[in-house]
Amino acid sequence: MTLYLVLLLPFVGALGAGLLRATARNVEAWLAGAVAISCAAILATYYPDMLAGRVVQVAVDWLPQYGLTFGLRLDGYAWMFAMLVTVIGALVVVYARYYMSPADPVPRFFSFLLAFMGSMLGVVLSGNLIQLVMFWELTSFTSFVLIAYWYHRTDARAGARMALTVTAAGGMCLLAGVLMMGHIAGSYDLDRVLAAADTIRAHSLYPWLLTMVLLGAFTKSAQFPFHFWLPRAMAAPTPVSSYLHSATMVKAGVFLLARLWPVLSGTDLWFAIVCSAGLASLLVGAYAATFQRDMKGVLAYSTISHLGLITLLLGMNSTLALVAAVFHMLNHATFKASLFMAAGIVDHETGTRDLKRLGGLYHAMPITATLAMVAAAAMAGVPLLNGFLSKEMFFAETMFAGEALWLRILLPATAILAGMFSVAYSARLIRQVFLGTAPGELPRTPHEPTRWMLLPSATLVLLCLLVGVLPGRTIGPVLDLATRAILSDGRMPVYSLKVWHGLNMPLLMSAAAFIGGLAIHAWMTHLGHPEGVLKPLFRRFDGKRAFSVLQVRLIRGATRLVNGISSTRLQTQLALIVVAVITAAAVATLGRLNLDLTTDLAQIDPAFALLWVVGGACAIGAALQAKFHRLAALIMVGCAGLVTSLTFAWFSAPDLALTQVSVEVVTTVLLLLGLRWMPKRLAMDLKNRDTARARARRVRDATLAIVAGVGMAVLAYVVLTQPAGPGIRDFIVKNALPGGGGHNIVNVILVDFRGFDTFGEITVVGIVALTIYKLLRRFRPAPEVMASSGQKRDPGRELPDPRDAVPKGVMLVPAIIGRLLLPMAGVVSVFFLLRGHNAPGGGFVGGLVMATGFIAQYLVNGTLWVESRLRIHPQYWIGGGLLCAAGAGCLAWFASLPYMSAIVWEPKLPLLGKLHLSSVLVFDLGVYLLVVGTTTLMLIALAHQSLRSHRRVAEAEELTSVRMVR
Amino acid sequence: MSTLLRHLPVLPIVLPLISGALLLFLPQQRTVLRSSIALLSTLAQVAIAAYLLHRLIDPQPGLLEHGVEVYVLGGWVAPYGIVLVVDRLSALMLALNAAIALPVHVYSLAHWDRVGVHYHSMLQFLLMGLNGAFLTGDLFNLFVFFEILLSASYGLLLHGSNAVRVKAGLHYVAVNLAGSLIFLIGVALIYGVAGTLNMADLGVQWAAMAPERRSLFEAGVGILGIAFLIKAGIWPLNFWLPKTYTAASPPVAAMFAIMTKVGVYALLRMGSLLAIPEAPAPFAGPWLFYGTVATMWFGIVGMLAARQLTRLVAFSVIASSGTLLAVIALGVTSATAPVLLYLIASVPAGTAFFLIAGMTERLRVNSVTEETRAPQPTTYTAFMAGEPHEVGDNELDEVGVAIPAALAFLGMAFVSCTLLTTGMPPLVGFMAKFSIISALLGAAMDQSSLDAWLLIVSLLAAGFAGLIALTKRGMRSFWSTGRTTPRLRFIEAMPVAFLILLCVTMTIAAGPVMNYLDSAAEWLHEPNAYIHAVLPTREVSP
Amino acid sequence: MELIYSLAVGIFCACGVWLLLRPRTFQVILGLALLSYATNLFIFAMGRLTLDRPPLIDPNVVADASLYDDPIPQALVLTAIVIGFATTALFLVMLIASRGFTGTDHVDGVEKDE
Amino acid sequence: MNTVLHAAVWFAQLCFALAMVNAAIAVMRGPTAQDRVLALDTLYINGMLTLLLFGVRWASFVHFEVAMLIALFGFVGSASLAMFLYRGEVIEP
Amino acid sequence: MMPEIPAWIALPATVLLIVGGLLTLVGSIGLLRMPNFFMRIHSVSMGNTLGVGCVLVASMLIASAVAHRPVIHELLITLFVVFTAPITAIVLMQAAIRRTKPPKQ
Amino acid sequence: MKRIPVLLPLGLAVLWLVLTESLSWGNVALGLVLGFGMVLSFQNLRPVTPRFRRVHVGFGLLFKVLVDIVKSNIAVGRIVLGLTHGREVRSGFLDIPLDMRDPHGLAVLAMIVTATPGTVWSGLADDSSMLRLHILDLQDPEAWIRTIKQRYERPLLEIFE
Ligand code: NA
Numbered sequence A: 001m002t003l004y005l006v007l008l009l010p011f012v013g014a015l016g017a018g019l020l021r022a023t024a025r026n027v028e029a030w031l032a033g034a035v036a037i038s039c040a041a042i043l044a045t046y047y048p049d050m051l052a053g054r055v056v057q058v059a060v061d062w063l064p065q066y067g068l069t070f071g072l073r074l075d076g077y078a079w080m081f082a083m084l085v086t087v088i089g090a091l092v093v094v095y096a097r098y099y100m101s102p103a104d105p106v107p108r109f110f111s112f113l114l115a116f117m118g119s120m121l122g123v124v125l126s127g128n129l130i131q132l133v134m135f136w137e138l139t140s141f142t143s144f145v146l147i148a149y150w151y152h153r154t155d156a157r158a159g160a161r162m163a164l165t166v167t168a169a170g171g172m173c174l175l176a177g178v179l180m181m182g183h184i185a186g187s188y189d190l191d192r193v194l195a196a197a198d199t200i201r202a203h204s205l206y207p208w209l210l211t212m213v214l215l216g217a218f219t220k221s222a223q224f225p226f227h228f229w230l231p232r233a234m235a236a237p238t239p240v241s242s243y244l245h246s247a248t249m250v251k252a253g254v255f256l257l258a259r260l261w262p263v264l265s266g267t268d269l270w271f272a273i274v275c276s277a278g279l280a281s282l283l284v285g286a287y288a289a290t291f292q293r294d295m296k297g298v299l300a301y302s303t304i305s306h307l308g309l310i311t312l313l314l315g316m317n318s319t320l321a322l323v324a325a326v327f328h329m330l331n332h333a334t335f336k337a338s339l340f341m342a343a344g345i346v347d348h349e350t351g352t353r354d355l356k357r358l359g360g361l362y363h364a365m366p367i368t369a370t371l372a373m374v375a376a377a378a379m380a381g382v383p384l385l386n387g388f389l390s391k392e393m394f395f396a397e398t399m400f401a402g403e404a405l406w407l408r409i410l411l412p413a414t415a416i417l418a419g420m421f422s423v424a425y426s427a428r429l430i431r432q433v434f435l436g437t438a439p440g441e442l443p444r445t446p447h448e449p450t451r452w453m454l455l456p457s458a459t460l461v462l463l464c465l466l467v468g469v470l471p472g473r474t475i476g477p478v479l480d481l482a483t484r485a486i487l488s489d490g491r492m493p494v495y496s497l498k499v500w501h502g503l504n505m506p507l508l509m510s511a512a513a514f515i516g517g518l519a520i521h522a523w524m525t526h527l528g529h530p531e532g533v534l535k536p537l538f539r540r541f542d543g544k545r546a547f548s549v550l551q552v553r554l555i556r557g558a559t560r561l562v563n564g565i566s567s568t569r570l571q572t573q574l575a576l577i578v579v580a581v582i583t584a585a586a587v588a589t590l591g592r593l594n595l596d597l598t599t600d601l602a603q604i605d606p607a608f609a610l611l612w613v614v615g616g617a618c619a620i621g622a623a624l625q626a627k628f629h630r631l632a633a634l635i636m637v638g639c640a641g642l643v644t645s646l647t648f649a650w651f652s653a654p655d656l657a658l659t660q661v662s663v664e665v666v667t668t669v670l671l672l673l674g675l676r677w678m679p680k681r682l683a684m685d686l687k688n689r690d691t692a693r694a695r696a697r698r699v700r701d702a703t704l705a706i707v708a709g710v711g712m713a714v715l716a717y718v719v720l721t722q723p724a725g726p727g728i729r730d731f732i733v734k735n736a737l738p739g740g741g742g743h744n745i746v747n748v749i750l751v752d753f754r755g756f757d758t759f760g761e762i763t764v765v766g767i768v769a770l771t772i773y774k775l776l777r778r779f780r781p782a783p784e785v786m787a788s789s790g791q792k793r794d795p796g797r798e799l800p801d802p803r804d805a806v807p808k809g810v811m812l813v814p815a816i817i818g819r820l821l822l823p824m825a826g827v828v829s830v831f832f833l834l835r836g837h838n839a840p841g842g843g844f845v846g847g848l849v850m851a852t853g854f855i856a857q858y859l860v861n862g863t864l865w866v867e868s869r870l871r872i873h874p875q876y877w878i879g880g881g882l883l884c885a886a887g888a889g890c891l892a893w894f895a896s897l898p899y900m901s902a903i904v905w906e907p908k909l910p911l912l913g914k915l916h917l918s919s920v921l922v923f924d925l926g927v928y929l930l931v932v933g934t935t936t937l938m939l940i941a942l943a944h945q946s947l948r949s950h951r952r953v954a955e956a957e958e959l960t961s962v963r964m965v966r
Numbered sequence B: 001m002s003t004l005l006r007h008l009p010v011l012p013i014v015l016p017l018i019s020g021a022l023l024l025f026l027p028q029q030r031t032v033l034r035s036s037i038a039l040l041s042t043l044a045q046v047a048i049a050a051y052l053l054h055r056l057i058d059p060q061p062g063l064l065e066h067g068v069e070v071y072v073l074g075g076w077v078a079p080y081g082i083v084l085v086v087d088r089l090s091a092l093m094l095a096l097n098a099a100i101a102l103p104v105h106v107y108s109l110a111h112w113d114r115v116g117v118h119y120h121s122m123l124q125f126l127l128m129g130l131n132g133a134f135l136t137g138d139l140f141n142l143f144v145f146f147e148i149l150l151s152a153s154y155g156l157l158l159h160g161s162n163a164v165r166v167k168a169g170l171h172y173v174a175v176n177l178a179g180s181l182i183f184l185i186g187v188a189l190i191y192g193v194a195g196t197l198n199m200a201d202l203g204v205q206w207a208a209m210a211p212e213r214r215s216l217f218e219a220g221v222g223i224l225g226i227a228f229l230i231k232a233g234i235w236p237l238n239f240w241l242p243k244t245y246t247a248a249s250p251p252v253a254a255m256f257a258i259m260t261k262v263g264v265y266a267l268l269r270m271g272s273l274l275a276i277p278e279a280p281a282p283f284a285g286p287w288l289f290y291g292t293v294a295t296m297w298f299g300i301v302g303m304l305a306a307r308q309l310t311r312l313v314a315f316s317v318i319a320s321s322g323t324l325l326a327v328i329a330l331g332v333t334s335a336t337a338p339v340l341l342y343l344i345a346s347v348p349a350g351t352a353f354f355l356i357a358g359m360t361e362r363l364r365v366n367s368v369t370e371e372t373r374a375p376q377p378t379t380y381t382a383f384m385a386g387e388p389h390e391v392g393d394n395e396l397d398e399v400g401v402a403i404p405a406a407l408a409f410l411g412m413a414f415v416s417c418t419l420l421t422t423g424m425p426p427l428v429g430f431m432a433k434f435s436i437i438s439a440l441l442g443a444a445m446d447q448s449s450l451d452a453w454l455l456i457v458s459l460l461a462a463g464f465a466g467l468i469a470l471t472k473r474g475m476r477s478f479w480s481t482g483r484t485t486p487r488l489r490f491i492e493a494m495p496v497a498f499l500i501l502l503c504v505t506m507t508i509a510a511g512p513v514m515n516y517l518d519s520a521a522e523w524l525h526e527p528n529a530y531i532h533a534v535l536p537t538r539e540v541s542p
Numbered sequence C: 001m002e003l004i005y006s007l008a009v010g011i012f013c014a015c016g017v018w019l020l021l022r023p024r025t026f027q028v029i030l031g032l033a034l035l036s037y038a039t040n041l042f043i044f045a046m047g048r049l050t051l052d053r054p055p056l057i058d059p060n061v062v063a064d065a066s067l068y069d070d071p072i073p074q075a076l077v078l079t080a081i082v083i084g085f086a087t088t089a090l091f092l093v094m095l096i097a098s099r100g101f102t103g104t105d106h107v108d109g110v111e112k113d114e
Numbered sequence D: 001m002n003t004v005l006h007a008a009v010w011f012a013q014l015c016f017a018l019a020m021v022n023a024a025i026a027v028m029r030g031p032t033a034q035d036r037v038l039a040l041d042t043l044y045i046n047g048m049l050t051l052l053l054f055g056v057r058w059a060s061f062v063h064f065e066v067a068m069l070i071a072l073f074g075f076v077g078s079a080s081l082a083m084f085l086y087r088g089e090v091i092e093p
Numbered sequence E: 001m002m003p004e005i006p007a008w009i010a011l012p013a014t015v016l017l018i019v020g021g022l023l024t025l026v027g028s029i030g031l032l033r034m035p036n037f038f039m040r041i042h043s044v045s046m047g048n049t050l051g052v053g054c055v056l057v058a059s060m061l062i063a064s065a066v067a068h069r070p071v072i073h074e075l076l077i078t079l080f081v082v083f084t085a086p087i088t089a090i091v092l093m094q095a096a097i098r099r100t101k102p103p104k105q
Numbered sequence F: 001m002k003r004i005p006v007l008l009p010l011g012l013a014v015l016w017l018v019l020t021e022s023l024s025w026g027n028v029a030l031g032l033v034l035g036f037g038m039v040l041s042f043q044n045l046r047p048v049t050p051r052f053r054r055v056h057v058g059f060g061l062l063f064k065v066l067v068d069i070v071k072s073n074i075a076v077g078r079i080v081l082g083l084t085h086g087r088e089v090r091s092g093f094l095d096i097p098l099d100m101r102d103p104h105g106l107a108v109l110a111m112i113v114t115a116t117p118g119t120v121w122s123g124l125a126d127d128s129s130m131l132r133l134h135i136l137d138l139q140d141p142e143a144w145i146r147t148i149k150q151r152y153e154r155p156l157l158e159i160f161e
């Protein structure tokens, strides 16, 4: 279980570091360092297990249904990599403590660094491939925030984003590949996948999954053609570069290739893809590194090149090459991290990393220079340093990689060429920075940094030396256990780690590379370090540029696409909805319905036909007039509503007719109240009416309308001429009186069988009324409408004084009669409310009648007059109605019945006889109250706008003038 | 207490109604009292939903016969009356609703509840509508609850009305009114053919329906499906969605994150009940699948094109709807549980994202344009009880403690939401996406279904595109130079933290969560138990 | 009668759809009104058409479904009418508010060519 | 006797239907807005009469309430239209 | 379905229905035939008054015969029509006057 | 101190009884409660209440109005159908000076005028001293003025003032 600590500590540390104060630089560093060293120490305790070839595994179920466990799996290879991550991590922490400026917010830095360390350890130690992918993506995110640490810099932001985009995309591909692999293997468990290697290679999807996995690995390891993000990531603080972009994160790709080597390698496809990518990266990286001006640029490209070398080795399908690859992973980590640290020191001390501005630093900082020289030598492959050993193994492998002749020539030749460039850029780096003299003033006067800053670099250089001189004693066992862990038993190759193998072909190749490299360097010095001659060619295939162009195009294209496939027009949206509905209905019914029109014609009642001549004419008239003659259209819609309610009455639905009529009246008033605020529209402004587009749109809409109408008519007719099935109506009809206690079945349904619908329906009405009120409170009428209020139309007319008992003149008689109507409406409304259960009526109609009574008062008396004499608090009516209805439902609880069960109470009173009280009546009362409240609220709040305009005429005129000025 | 327990299923509907109605009696000036009542109601809903969910995690045999609890409203058994049905899916949706309602509610207490009147009532009514839509077992009653939640959403959308909100609101209302009419036509046609409205009974009737009536029924179901799809935001019926969500005030938009999922829920429920072997469910079909994949892509492309964080999140809501529907439409049974996980991961993420967007908007220098400025409210003293003036969108009162690490918190929250929305590791969004793809791979590889491959590719691409879009937007919000240090109140930060913690919890407890979802999915694909529980008196065809 | 009734539904629906697709807010609201009439008539039609059989129980006659018009669609229509009324009111207020804010009665809040 | 009565009902119904057609034509034709309002009012009255006829025709008086409601509040629609024409406001301040 | 109505009720009812129908029809014809609004409003009130009255009396007769008791609630309709008709008529007339002759300055 | 109205509540109670068609004690009580309840709750909206003096005059008036309605219906019907024997119909406005000031009396006059086809109420002076009617067949203005004043205004004055 202690193994979990290795993973847990960095994340806990990250959290702790994040919470510390911004000035706590030392505490932060101590914390981070302690975490790294503790992890390394814990790992070290497993060394005996590793030597014995044991695999330490811990796992808990996470999403067992989908084969996801959270587990750690420590074998030799993972151990080696984890040690690399933690040890270099510790060194980087020490280095960073002195590198970071006091102005930098260090908590963020160390927090992210530790989180990255944890993620990287997660990748390395995952025993489940899905879990591995999770940590893989986490390294992308943590590296993203680390690169963008100085986010105020444009290059940092852009570099971070590019890195994230490329590596996260790779991660997606990796996920896809891993999923396929897991599906074939039947598990995502690494051991099971390794065991199913043959099945996977034989599966028809192998090319696909291989491609996906390789995309993941290549993007992470910055392999050609995805290498471009790495140089841009150099905008990160140097400790980050030295840790992530040389030693650890970029290694994740090659780590994975080696990890899955037994599963995926061994095929021609593997050889072709991996070797080409490796070879291309090797050459491109080495060549580009030679012509960089930035120190970190040189290192970045050289990293690409060295990772290419590792990839190439992994692609060779040979176990010996695998050993060389693993060996070079370690070697590259040590010398490259050390070189980055040196670059950081130079930058830190001089204020620049530009090779053209630097020079002669050996005098100012001899220790730094020495360390850098040794590390660079290791990078160039100078004997007695670790780089030499692995490179020699590489040269040896190139000769036996392929059977084909061209391969046996091409590979060694390219290896030598790459080796030459490698020597050249190493030499150039040292020479340009530390030797000679500086061409001009440096931003800062350089001197040796503190010992603590040199210590990490020195440690790494020491390691280079030790390994280079005594490979068998130092790195030998580790390399052995790591490779053994990768390969299954019995495939372990025979190799020897010695400095001197005798005068053989690899040594000659090394020598050739060395001499060639120095020659290139000399030639370049002679030319004054030109830009790469191949640079124009490169620009063509420049991934970096392609990336940014792609990104811009992507956004632009997306915007264009979204605008193209969506619309801001309501009409388009509604037309699409209509089309969708028509299509849905047509798909189901076309050719499957039988229409029989003949039987019906005989029984047509001429009066009904005439009624619908009226209805149809009014509807069509409304459709044609709604634009220019709104009032006429409104009247016609009112007629259509009347015809509808007569139709309901005709076909045995008195309740519907009643409701429709009362709603119709209120709706007419409502729409009229709104009409006042609409702009005047004259038939003359026809400017766009007859353009071709407008005509086409009208044709389209007319077609849609006709198709929809015909469709609906057909559906209605087919249903009408089919006999009704039994359904639930029998039960309802039979139980309405005995069970529901009412003669009016519709009302029994409304308040009892389906009372919950009514309950919801009144809530809707209440909500809408409150919404209308909300909206009207903030109403802003258009200025010109304000100006054209009724008062303006009738100059000289004074508004009636609210204190007058009766209005003068014309409105006298309407007022007198109208006022009498209110108590009458009250009585009629109670009548409807109380009888609803047994005859047409009910709370809704009753409420509407009462509300219409109120509205009639406003109509004949004016707002001010009514409100000076009567306070209606509609929200109390609404609230009361809702509570009443809800409470009626709750009454059933006291009788231990479900909500909304009807409860009847029949007390006997003297004189009056038996009273019939029922929770249903209370419910209907709630409906009544609510309808009164909502209807008055809607209409009166709307009517109040005239009051507002009346009050604010002056304000509006001012506003108009302001608008005109603008 | 035992009485209340027996009536538990109806409480998520009645409770918010009663509290919302009670609030109408309290003057707007009693801010504290009003907020307390509303908050109590929301908390109670959380408790009820949690209890209902808890009961179904491991149902005791006595209490819930088949893991389905039926509440017979008014004592009229189905199919004659309306019943509420608590099964694993509806309990899950209830809990999800409560889980986002609480943080949204708390968030709005900081400022937004005073931007217009009747905010708390509206929110309670919205919750009532949502809860009802998830609970009801009756098709027409579903319509009614849709109307409740829609009308409450109109009110909330127009909360603190200004030109932008009114303009967007007009389209939103128009589209939804059309949608409601379509819903009605569909329900009517279904009733006209089947003679019943209970959803379980419809399943029974559909299974036994005479062939000559099938086409009409299918037409009804198809029309109904369009209504659901409009709500779910399927392309090309969703052009209203981005502008609506962008215009709404942040807590309202946050609440809207679940509204599209109501449409998805309805489709899932109806699809489950109407899926019989004799005839293919009318909801399924290749056109639906391609439409939903198009929706996914529309959402993705929209995310890339969006210039505003809220708009981007709105498109991500579309993408998530598309994802859900696409997986459902593909009809891979084993993917149902994962897609439910995706649902419960994406909704809190969307909610949190809208809340964060509300806070990051403040990072930018406040620019009040004519469009976004609200006119001065009037009071109707003569006719309404007196109400105080509302505060504007941008009038933050400076009372309250600004937390120091505001930017860091917002950044972390943003990253978490990005991970959740895009399905990147390590949060539950990834687990959902991974398990969906894992299930789809089965279909893709074993049945060599091209559609499944298409969906897998779309899912991966969606995550990636979302990442690109969100990184761009996040960098602009957090790493731009022209921003002010935000004032962030604890009461605003807490809800976001709660939502993210919820997702983290789900991530850690993915196994148990998936167990629950697995059983929910199993019940969904085996609707006979549901039908048996709802219709004790009816014979169910085997 | 069924034929006339169906035609009626169709005409209302067609006029409603036509108006719904028009660019002016007032046209749209009238379209919605006509469409809701069409919808209500359509729902009502699902109970089939009967003359002189209002669903009011005569206690002297044994209750039998064939004696009465199907009451369920009637109840549904009632709910639909009420909700339709409320939403029409809301849409009306929305459109005058939109007109107030934008200065135009175009549904998109800006004058576009139609 | 019922036959005669039925014929009368049928005749009256036709008359009212024709009257409604006339009113509808007037609504369409106008020419002025007040003409349309007047026609709407007529239509309402004729509708009310038709409803009363249903009562006679089927000897069932369930439609009486609808007719009564039209009688009581049918005027509100046309009156508010008239107010709108008269003052430009349906409800004055 | 209608039970058998005694002739002494059916006969007057028949006459009233025919007269009422004709009056209303004639009134509505006036709506189309009269040359201006001020004349149309008179013709329409034919249906509003005597037309309604005839049908109401007929309805009362039949209802009373069917229910075997005097049914008088049709009187309420008369009451309401008489009450409310002036409101519309007065306001509409004012509107017409204003809209026909522009008000003098 | 306002006096409690009696007549209107009673009238409303009657309205209730006619509506419900039941004369049980309970219903009568309910009708009375409703009548008084409604009138009292909306009392403020009816600041002017009528004072009835000689109600019985009303019956005579009612009879006269009924006769006039039938007569004028016939007259207007002829005009509509063009059965005027070639006589040209001249319609026009007619101003009638009024003695009645009581608003309720004027309201009843308006009802009568509206109920009889051929006359429409077209205006009232601010001080109610002059009534303007529109008359369909304005042959003899003096006769019209006489009819209105004698047949209708006088009985109304008797009832209301
Ligand atoms: Na029917």
Ligand code: NA
Pocket (backbone or CB within 6 Å): E045, F112, F113, F114, F115, F116, F117, F118, F119, F120
């Ligand atoms: Na008259």
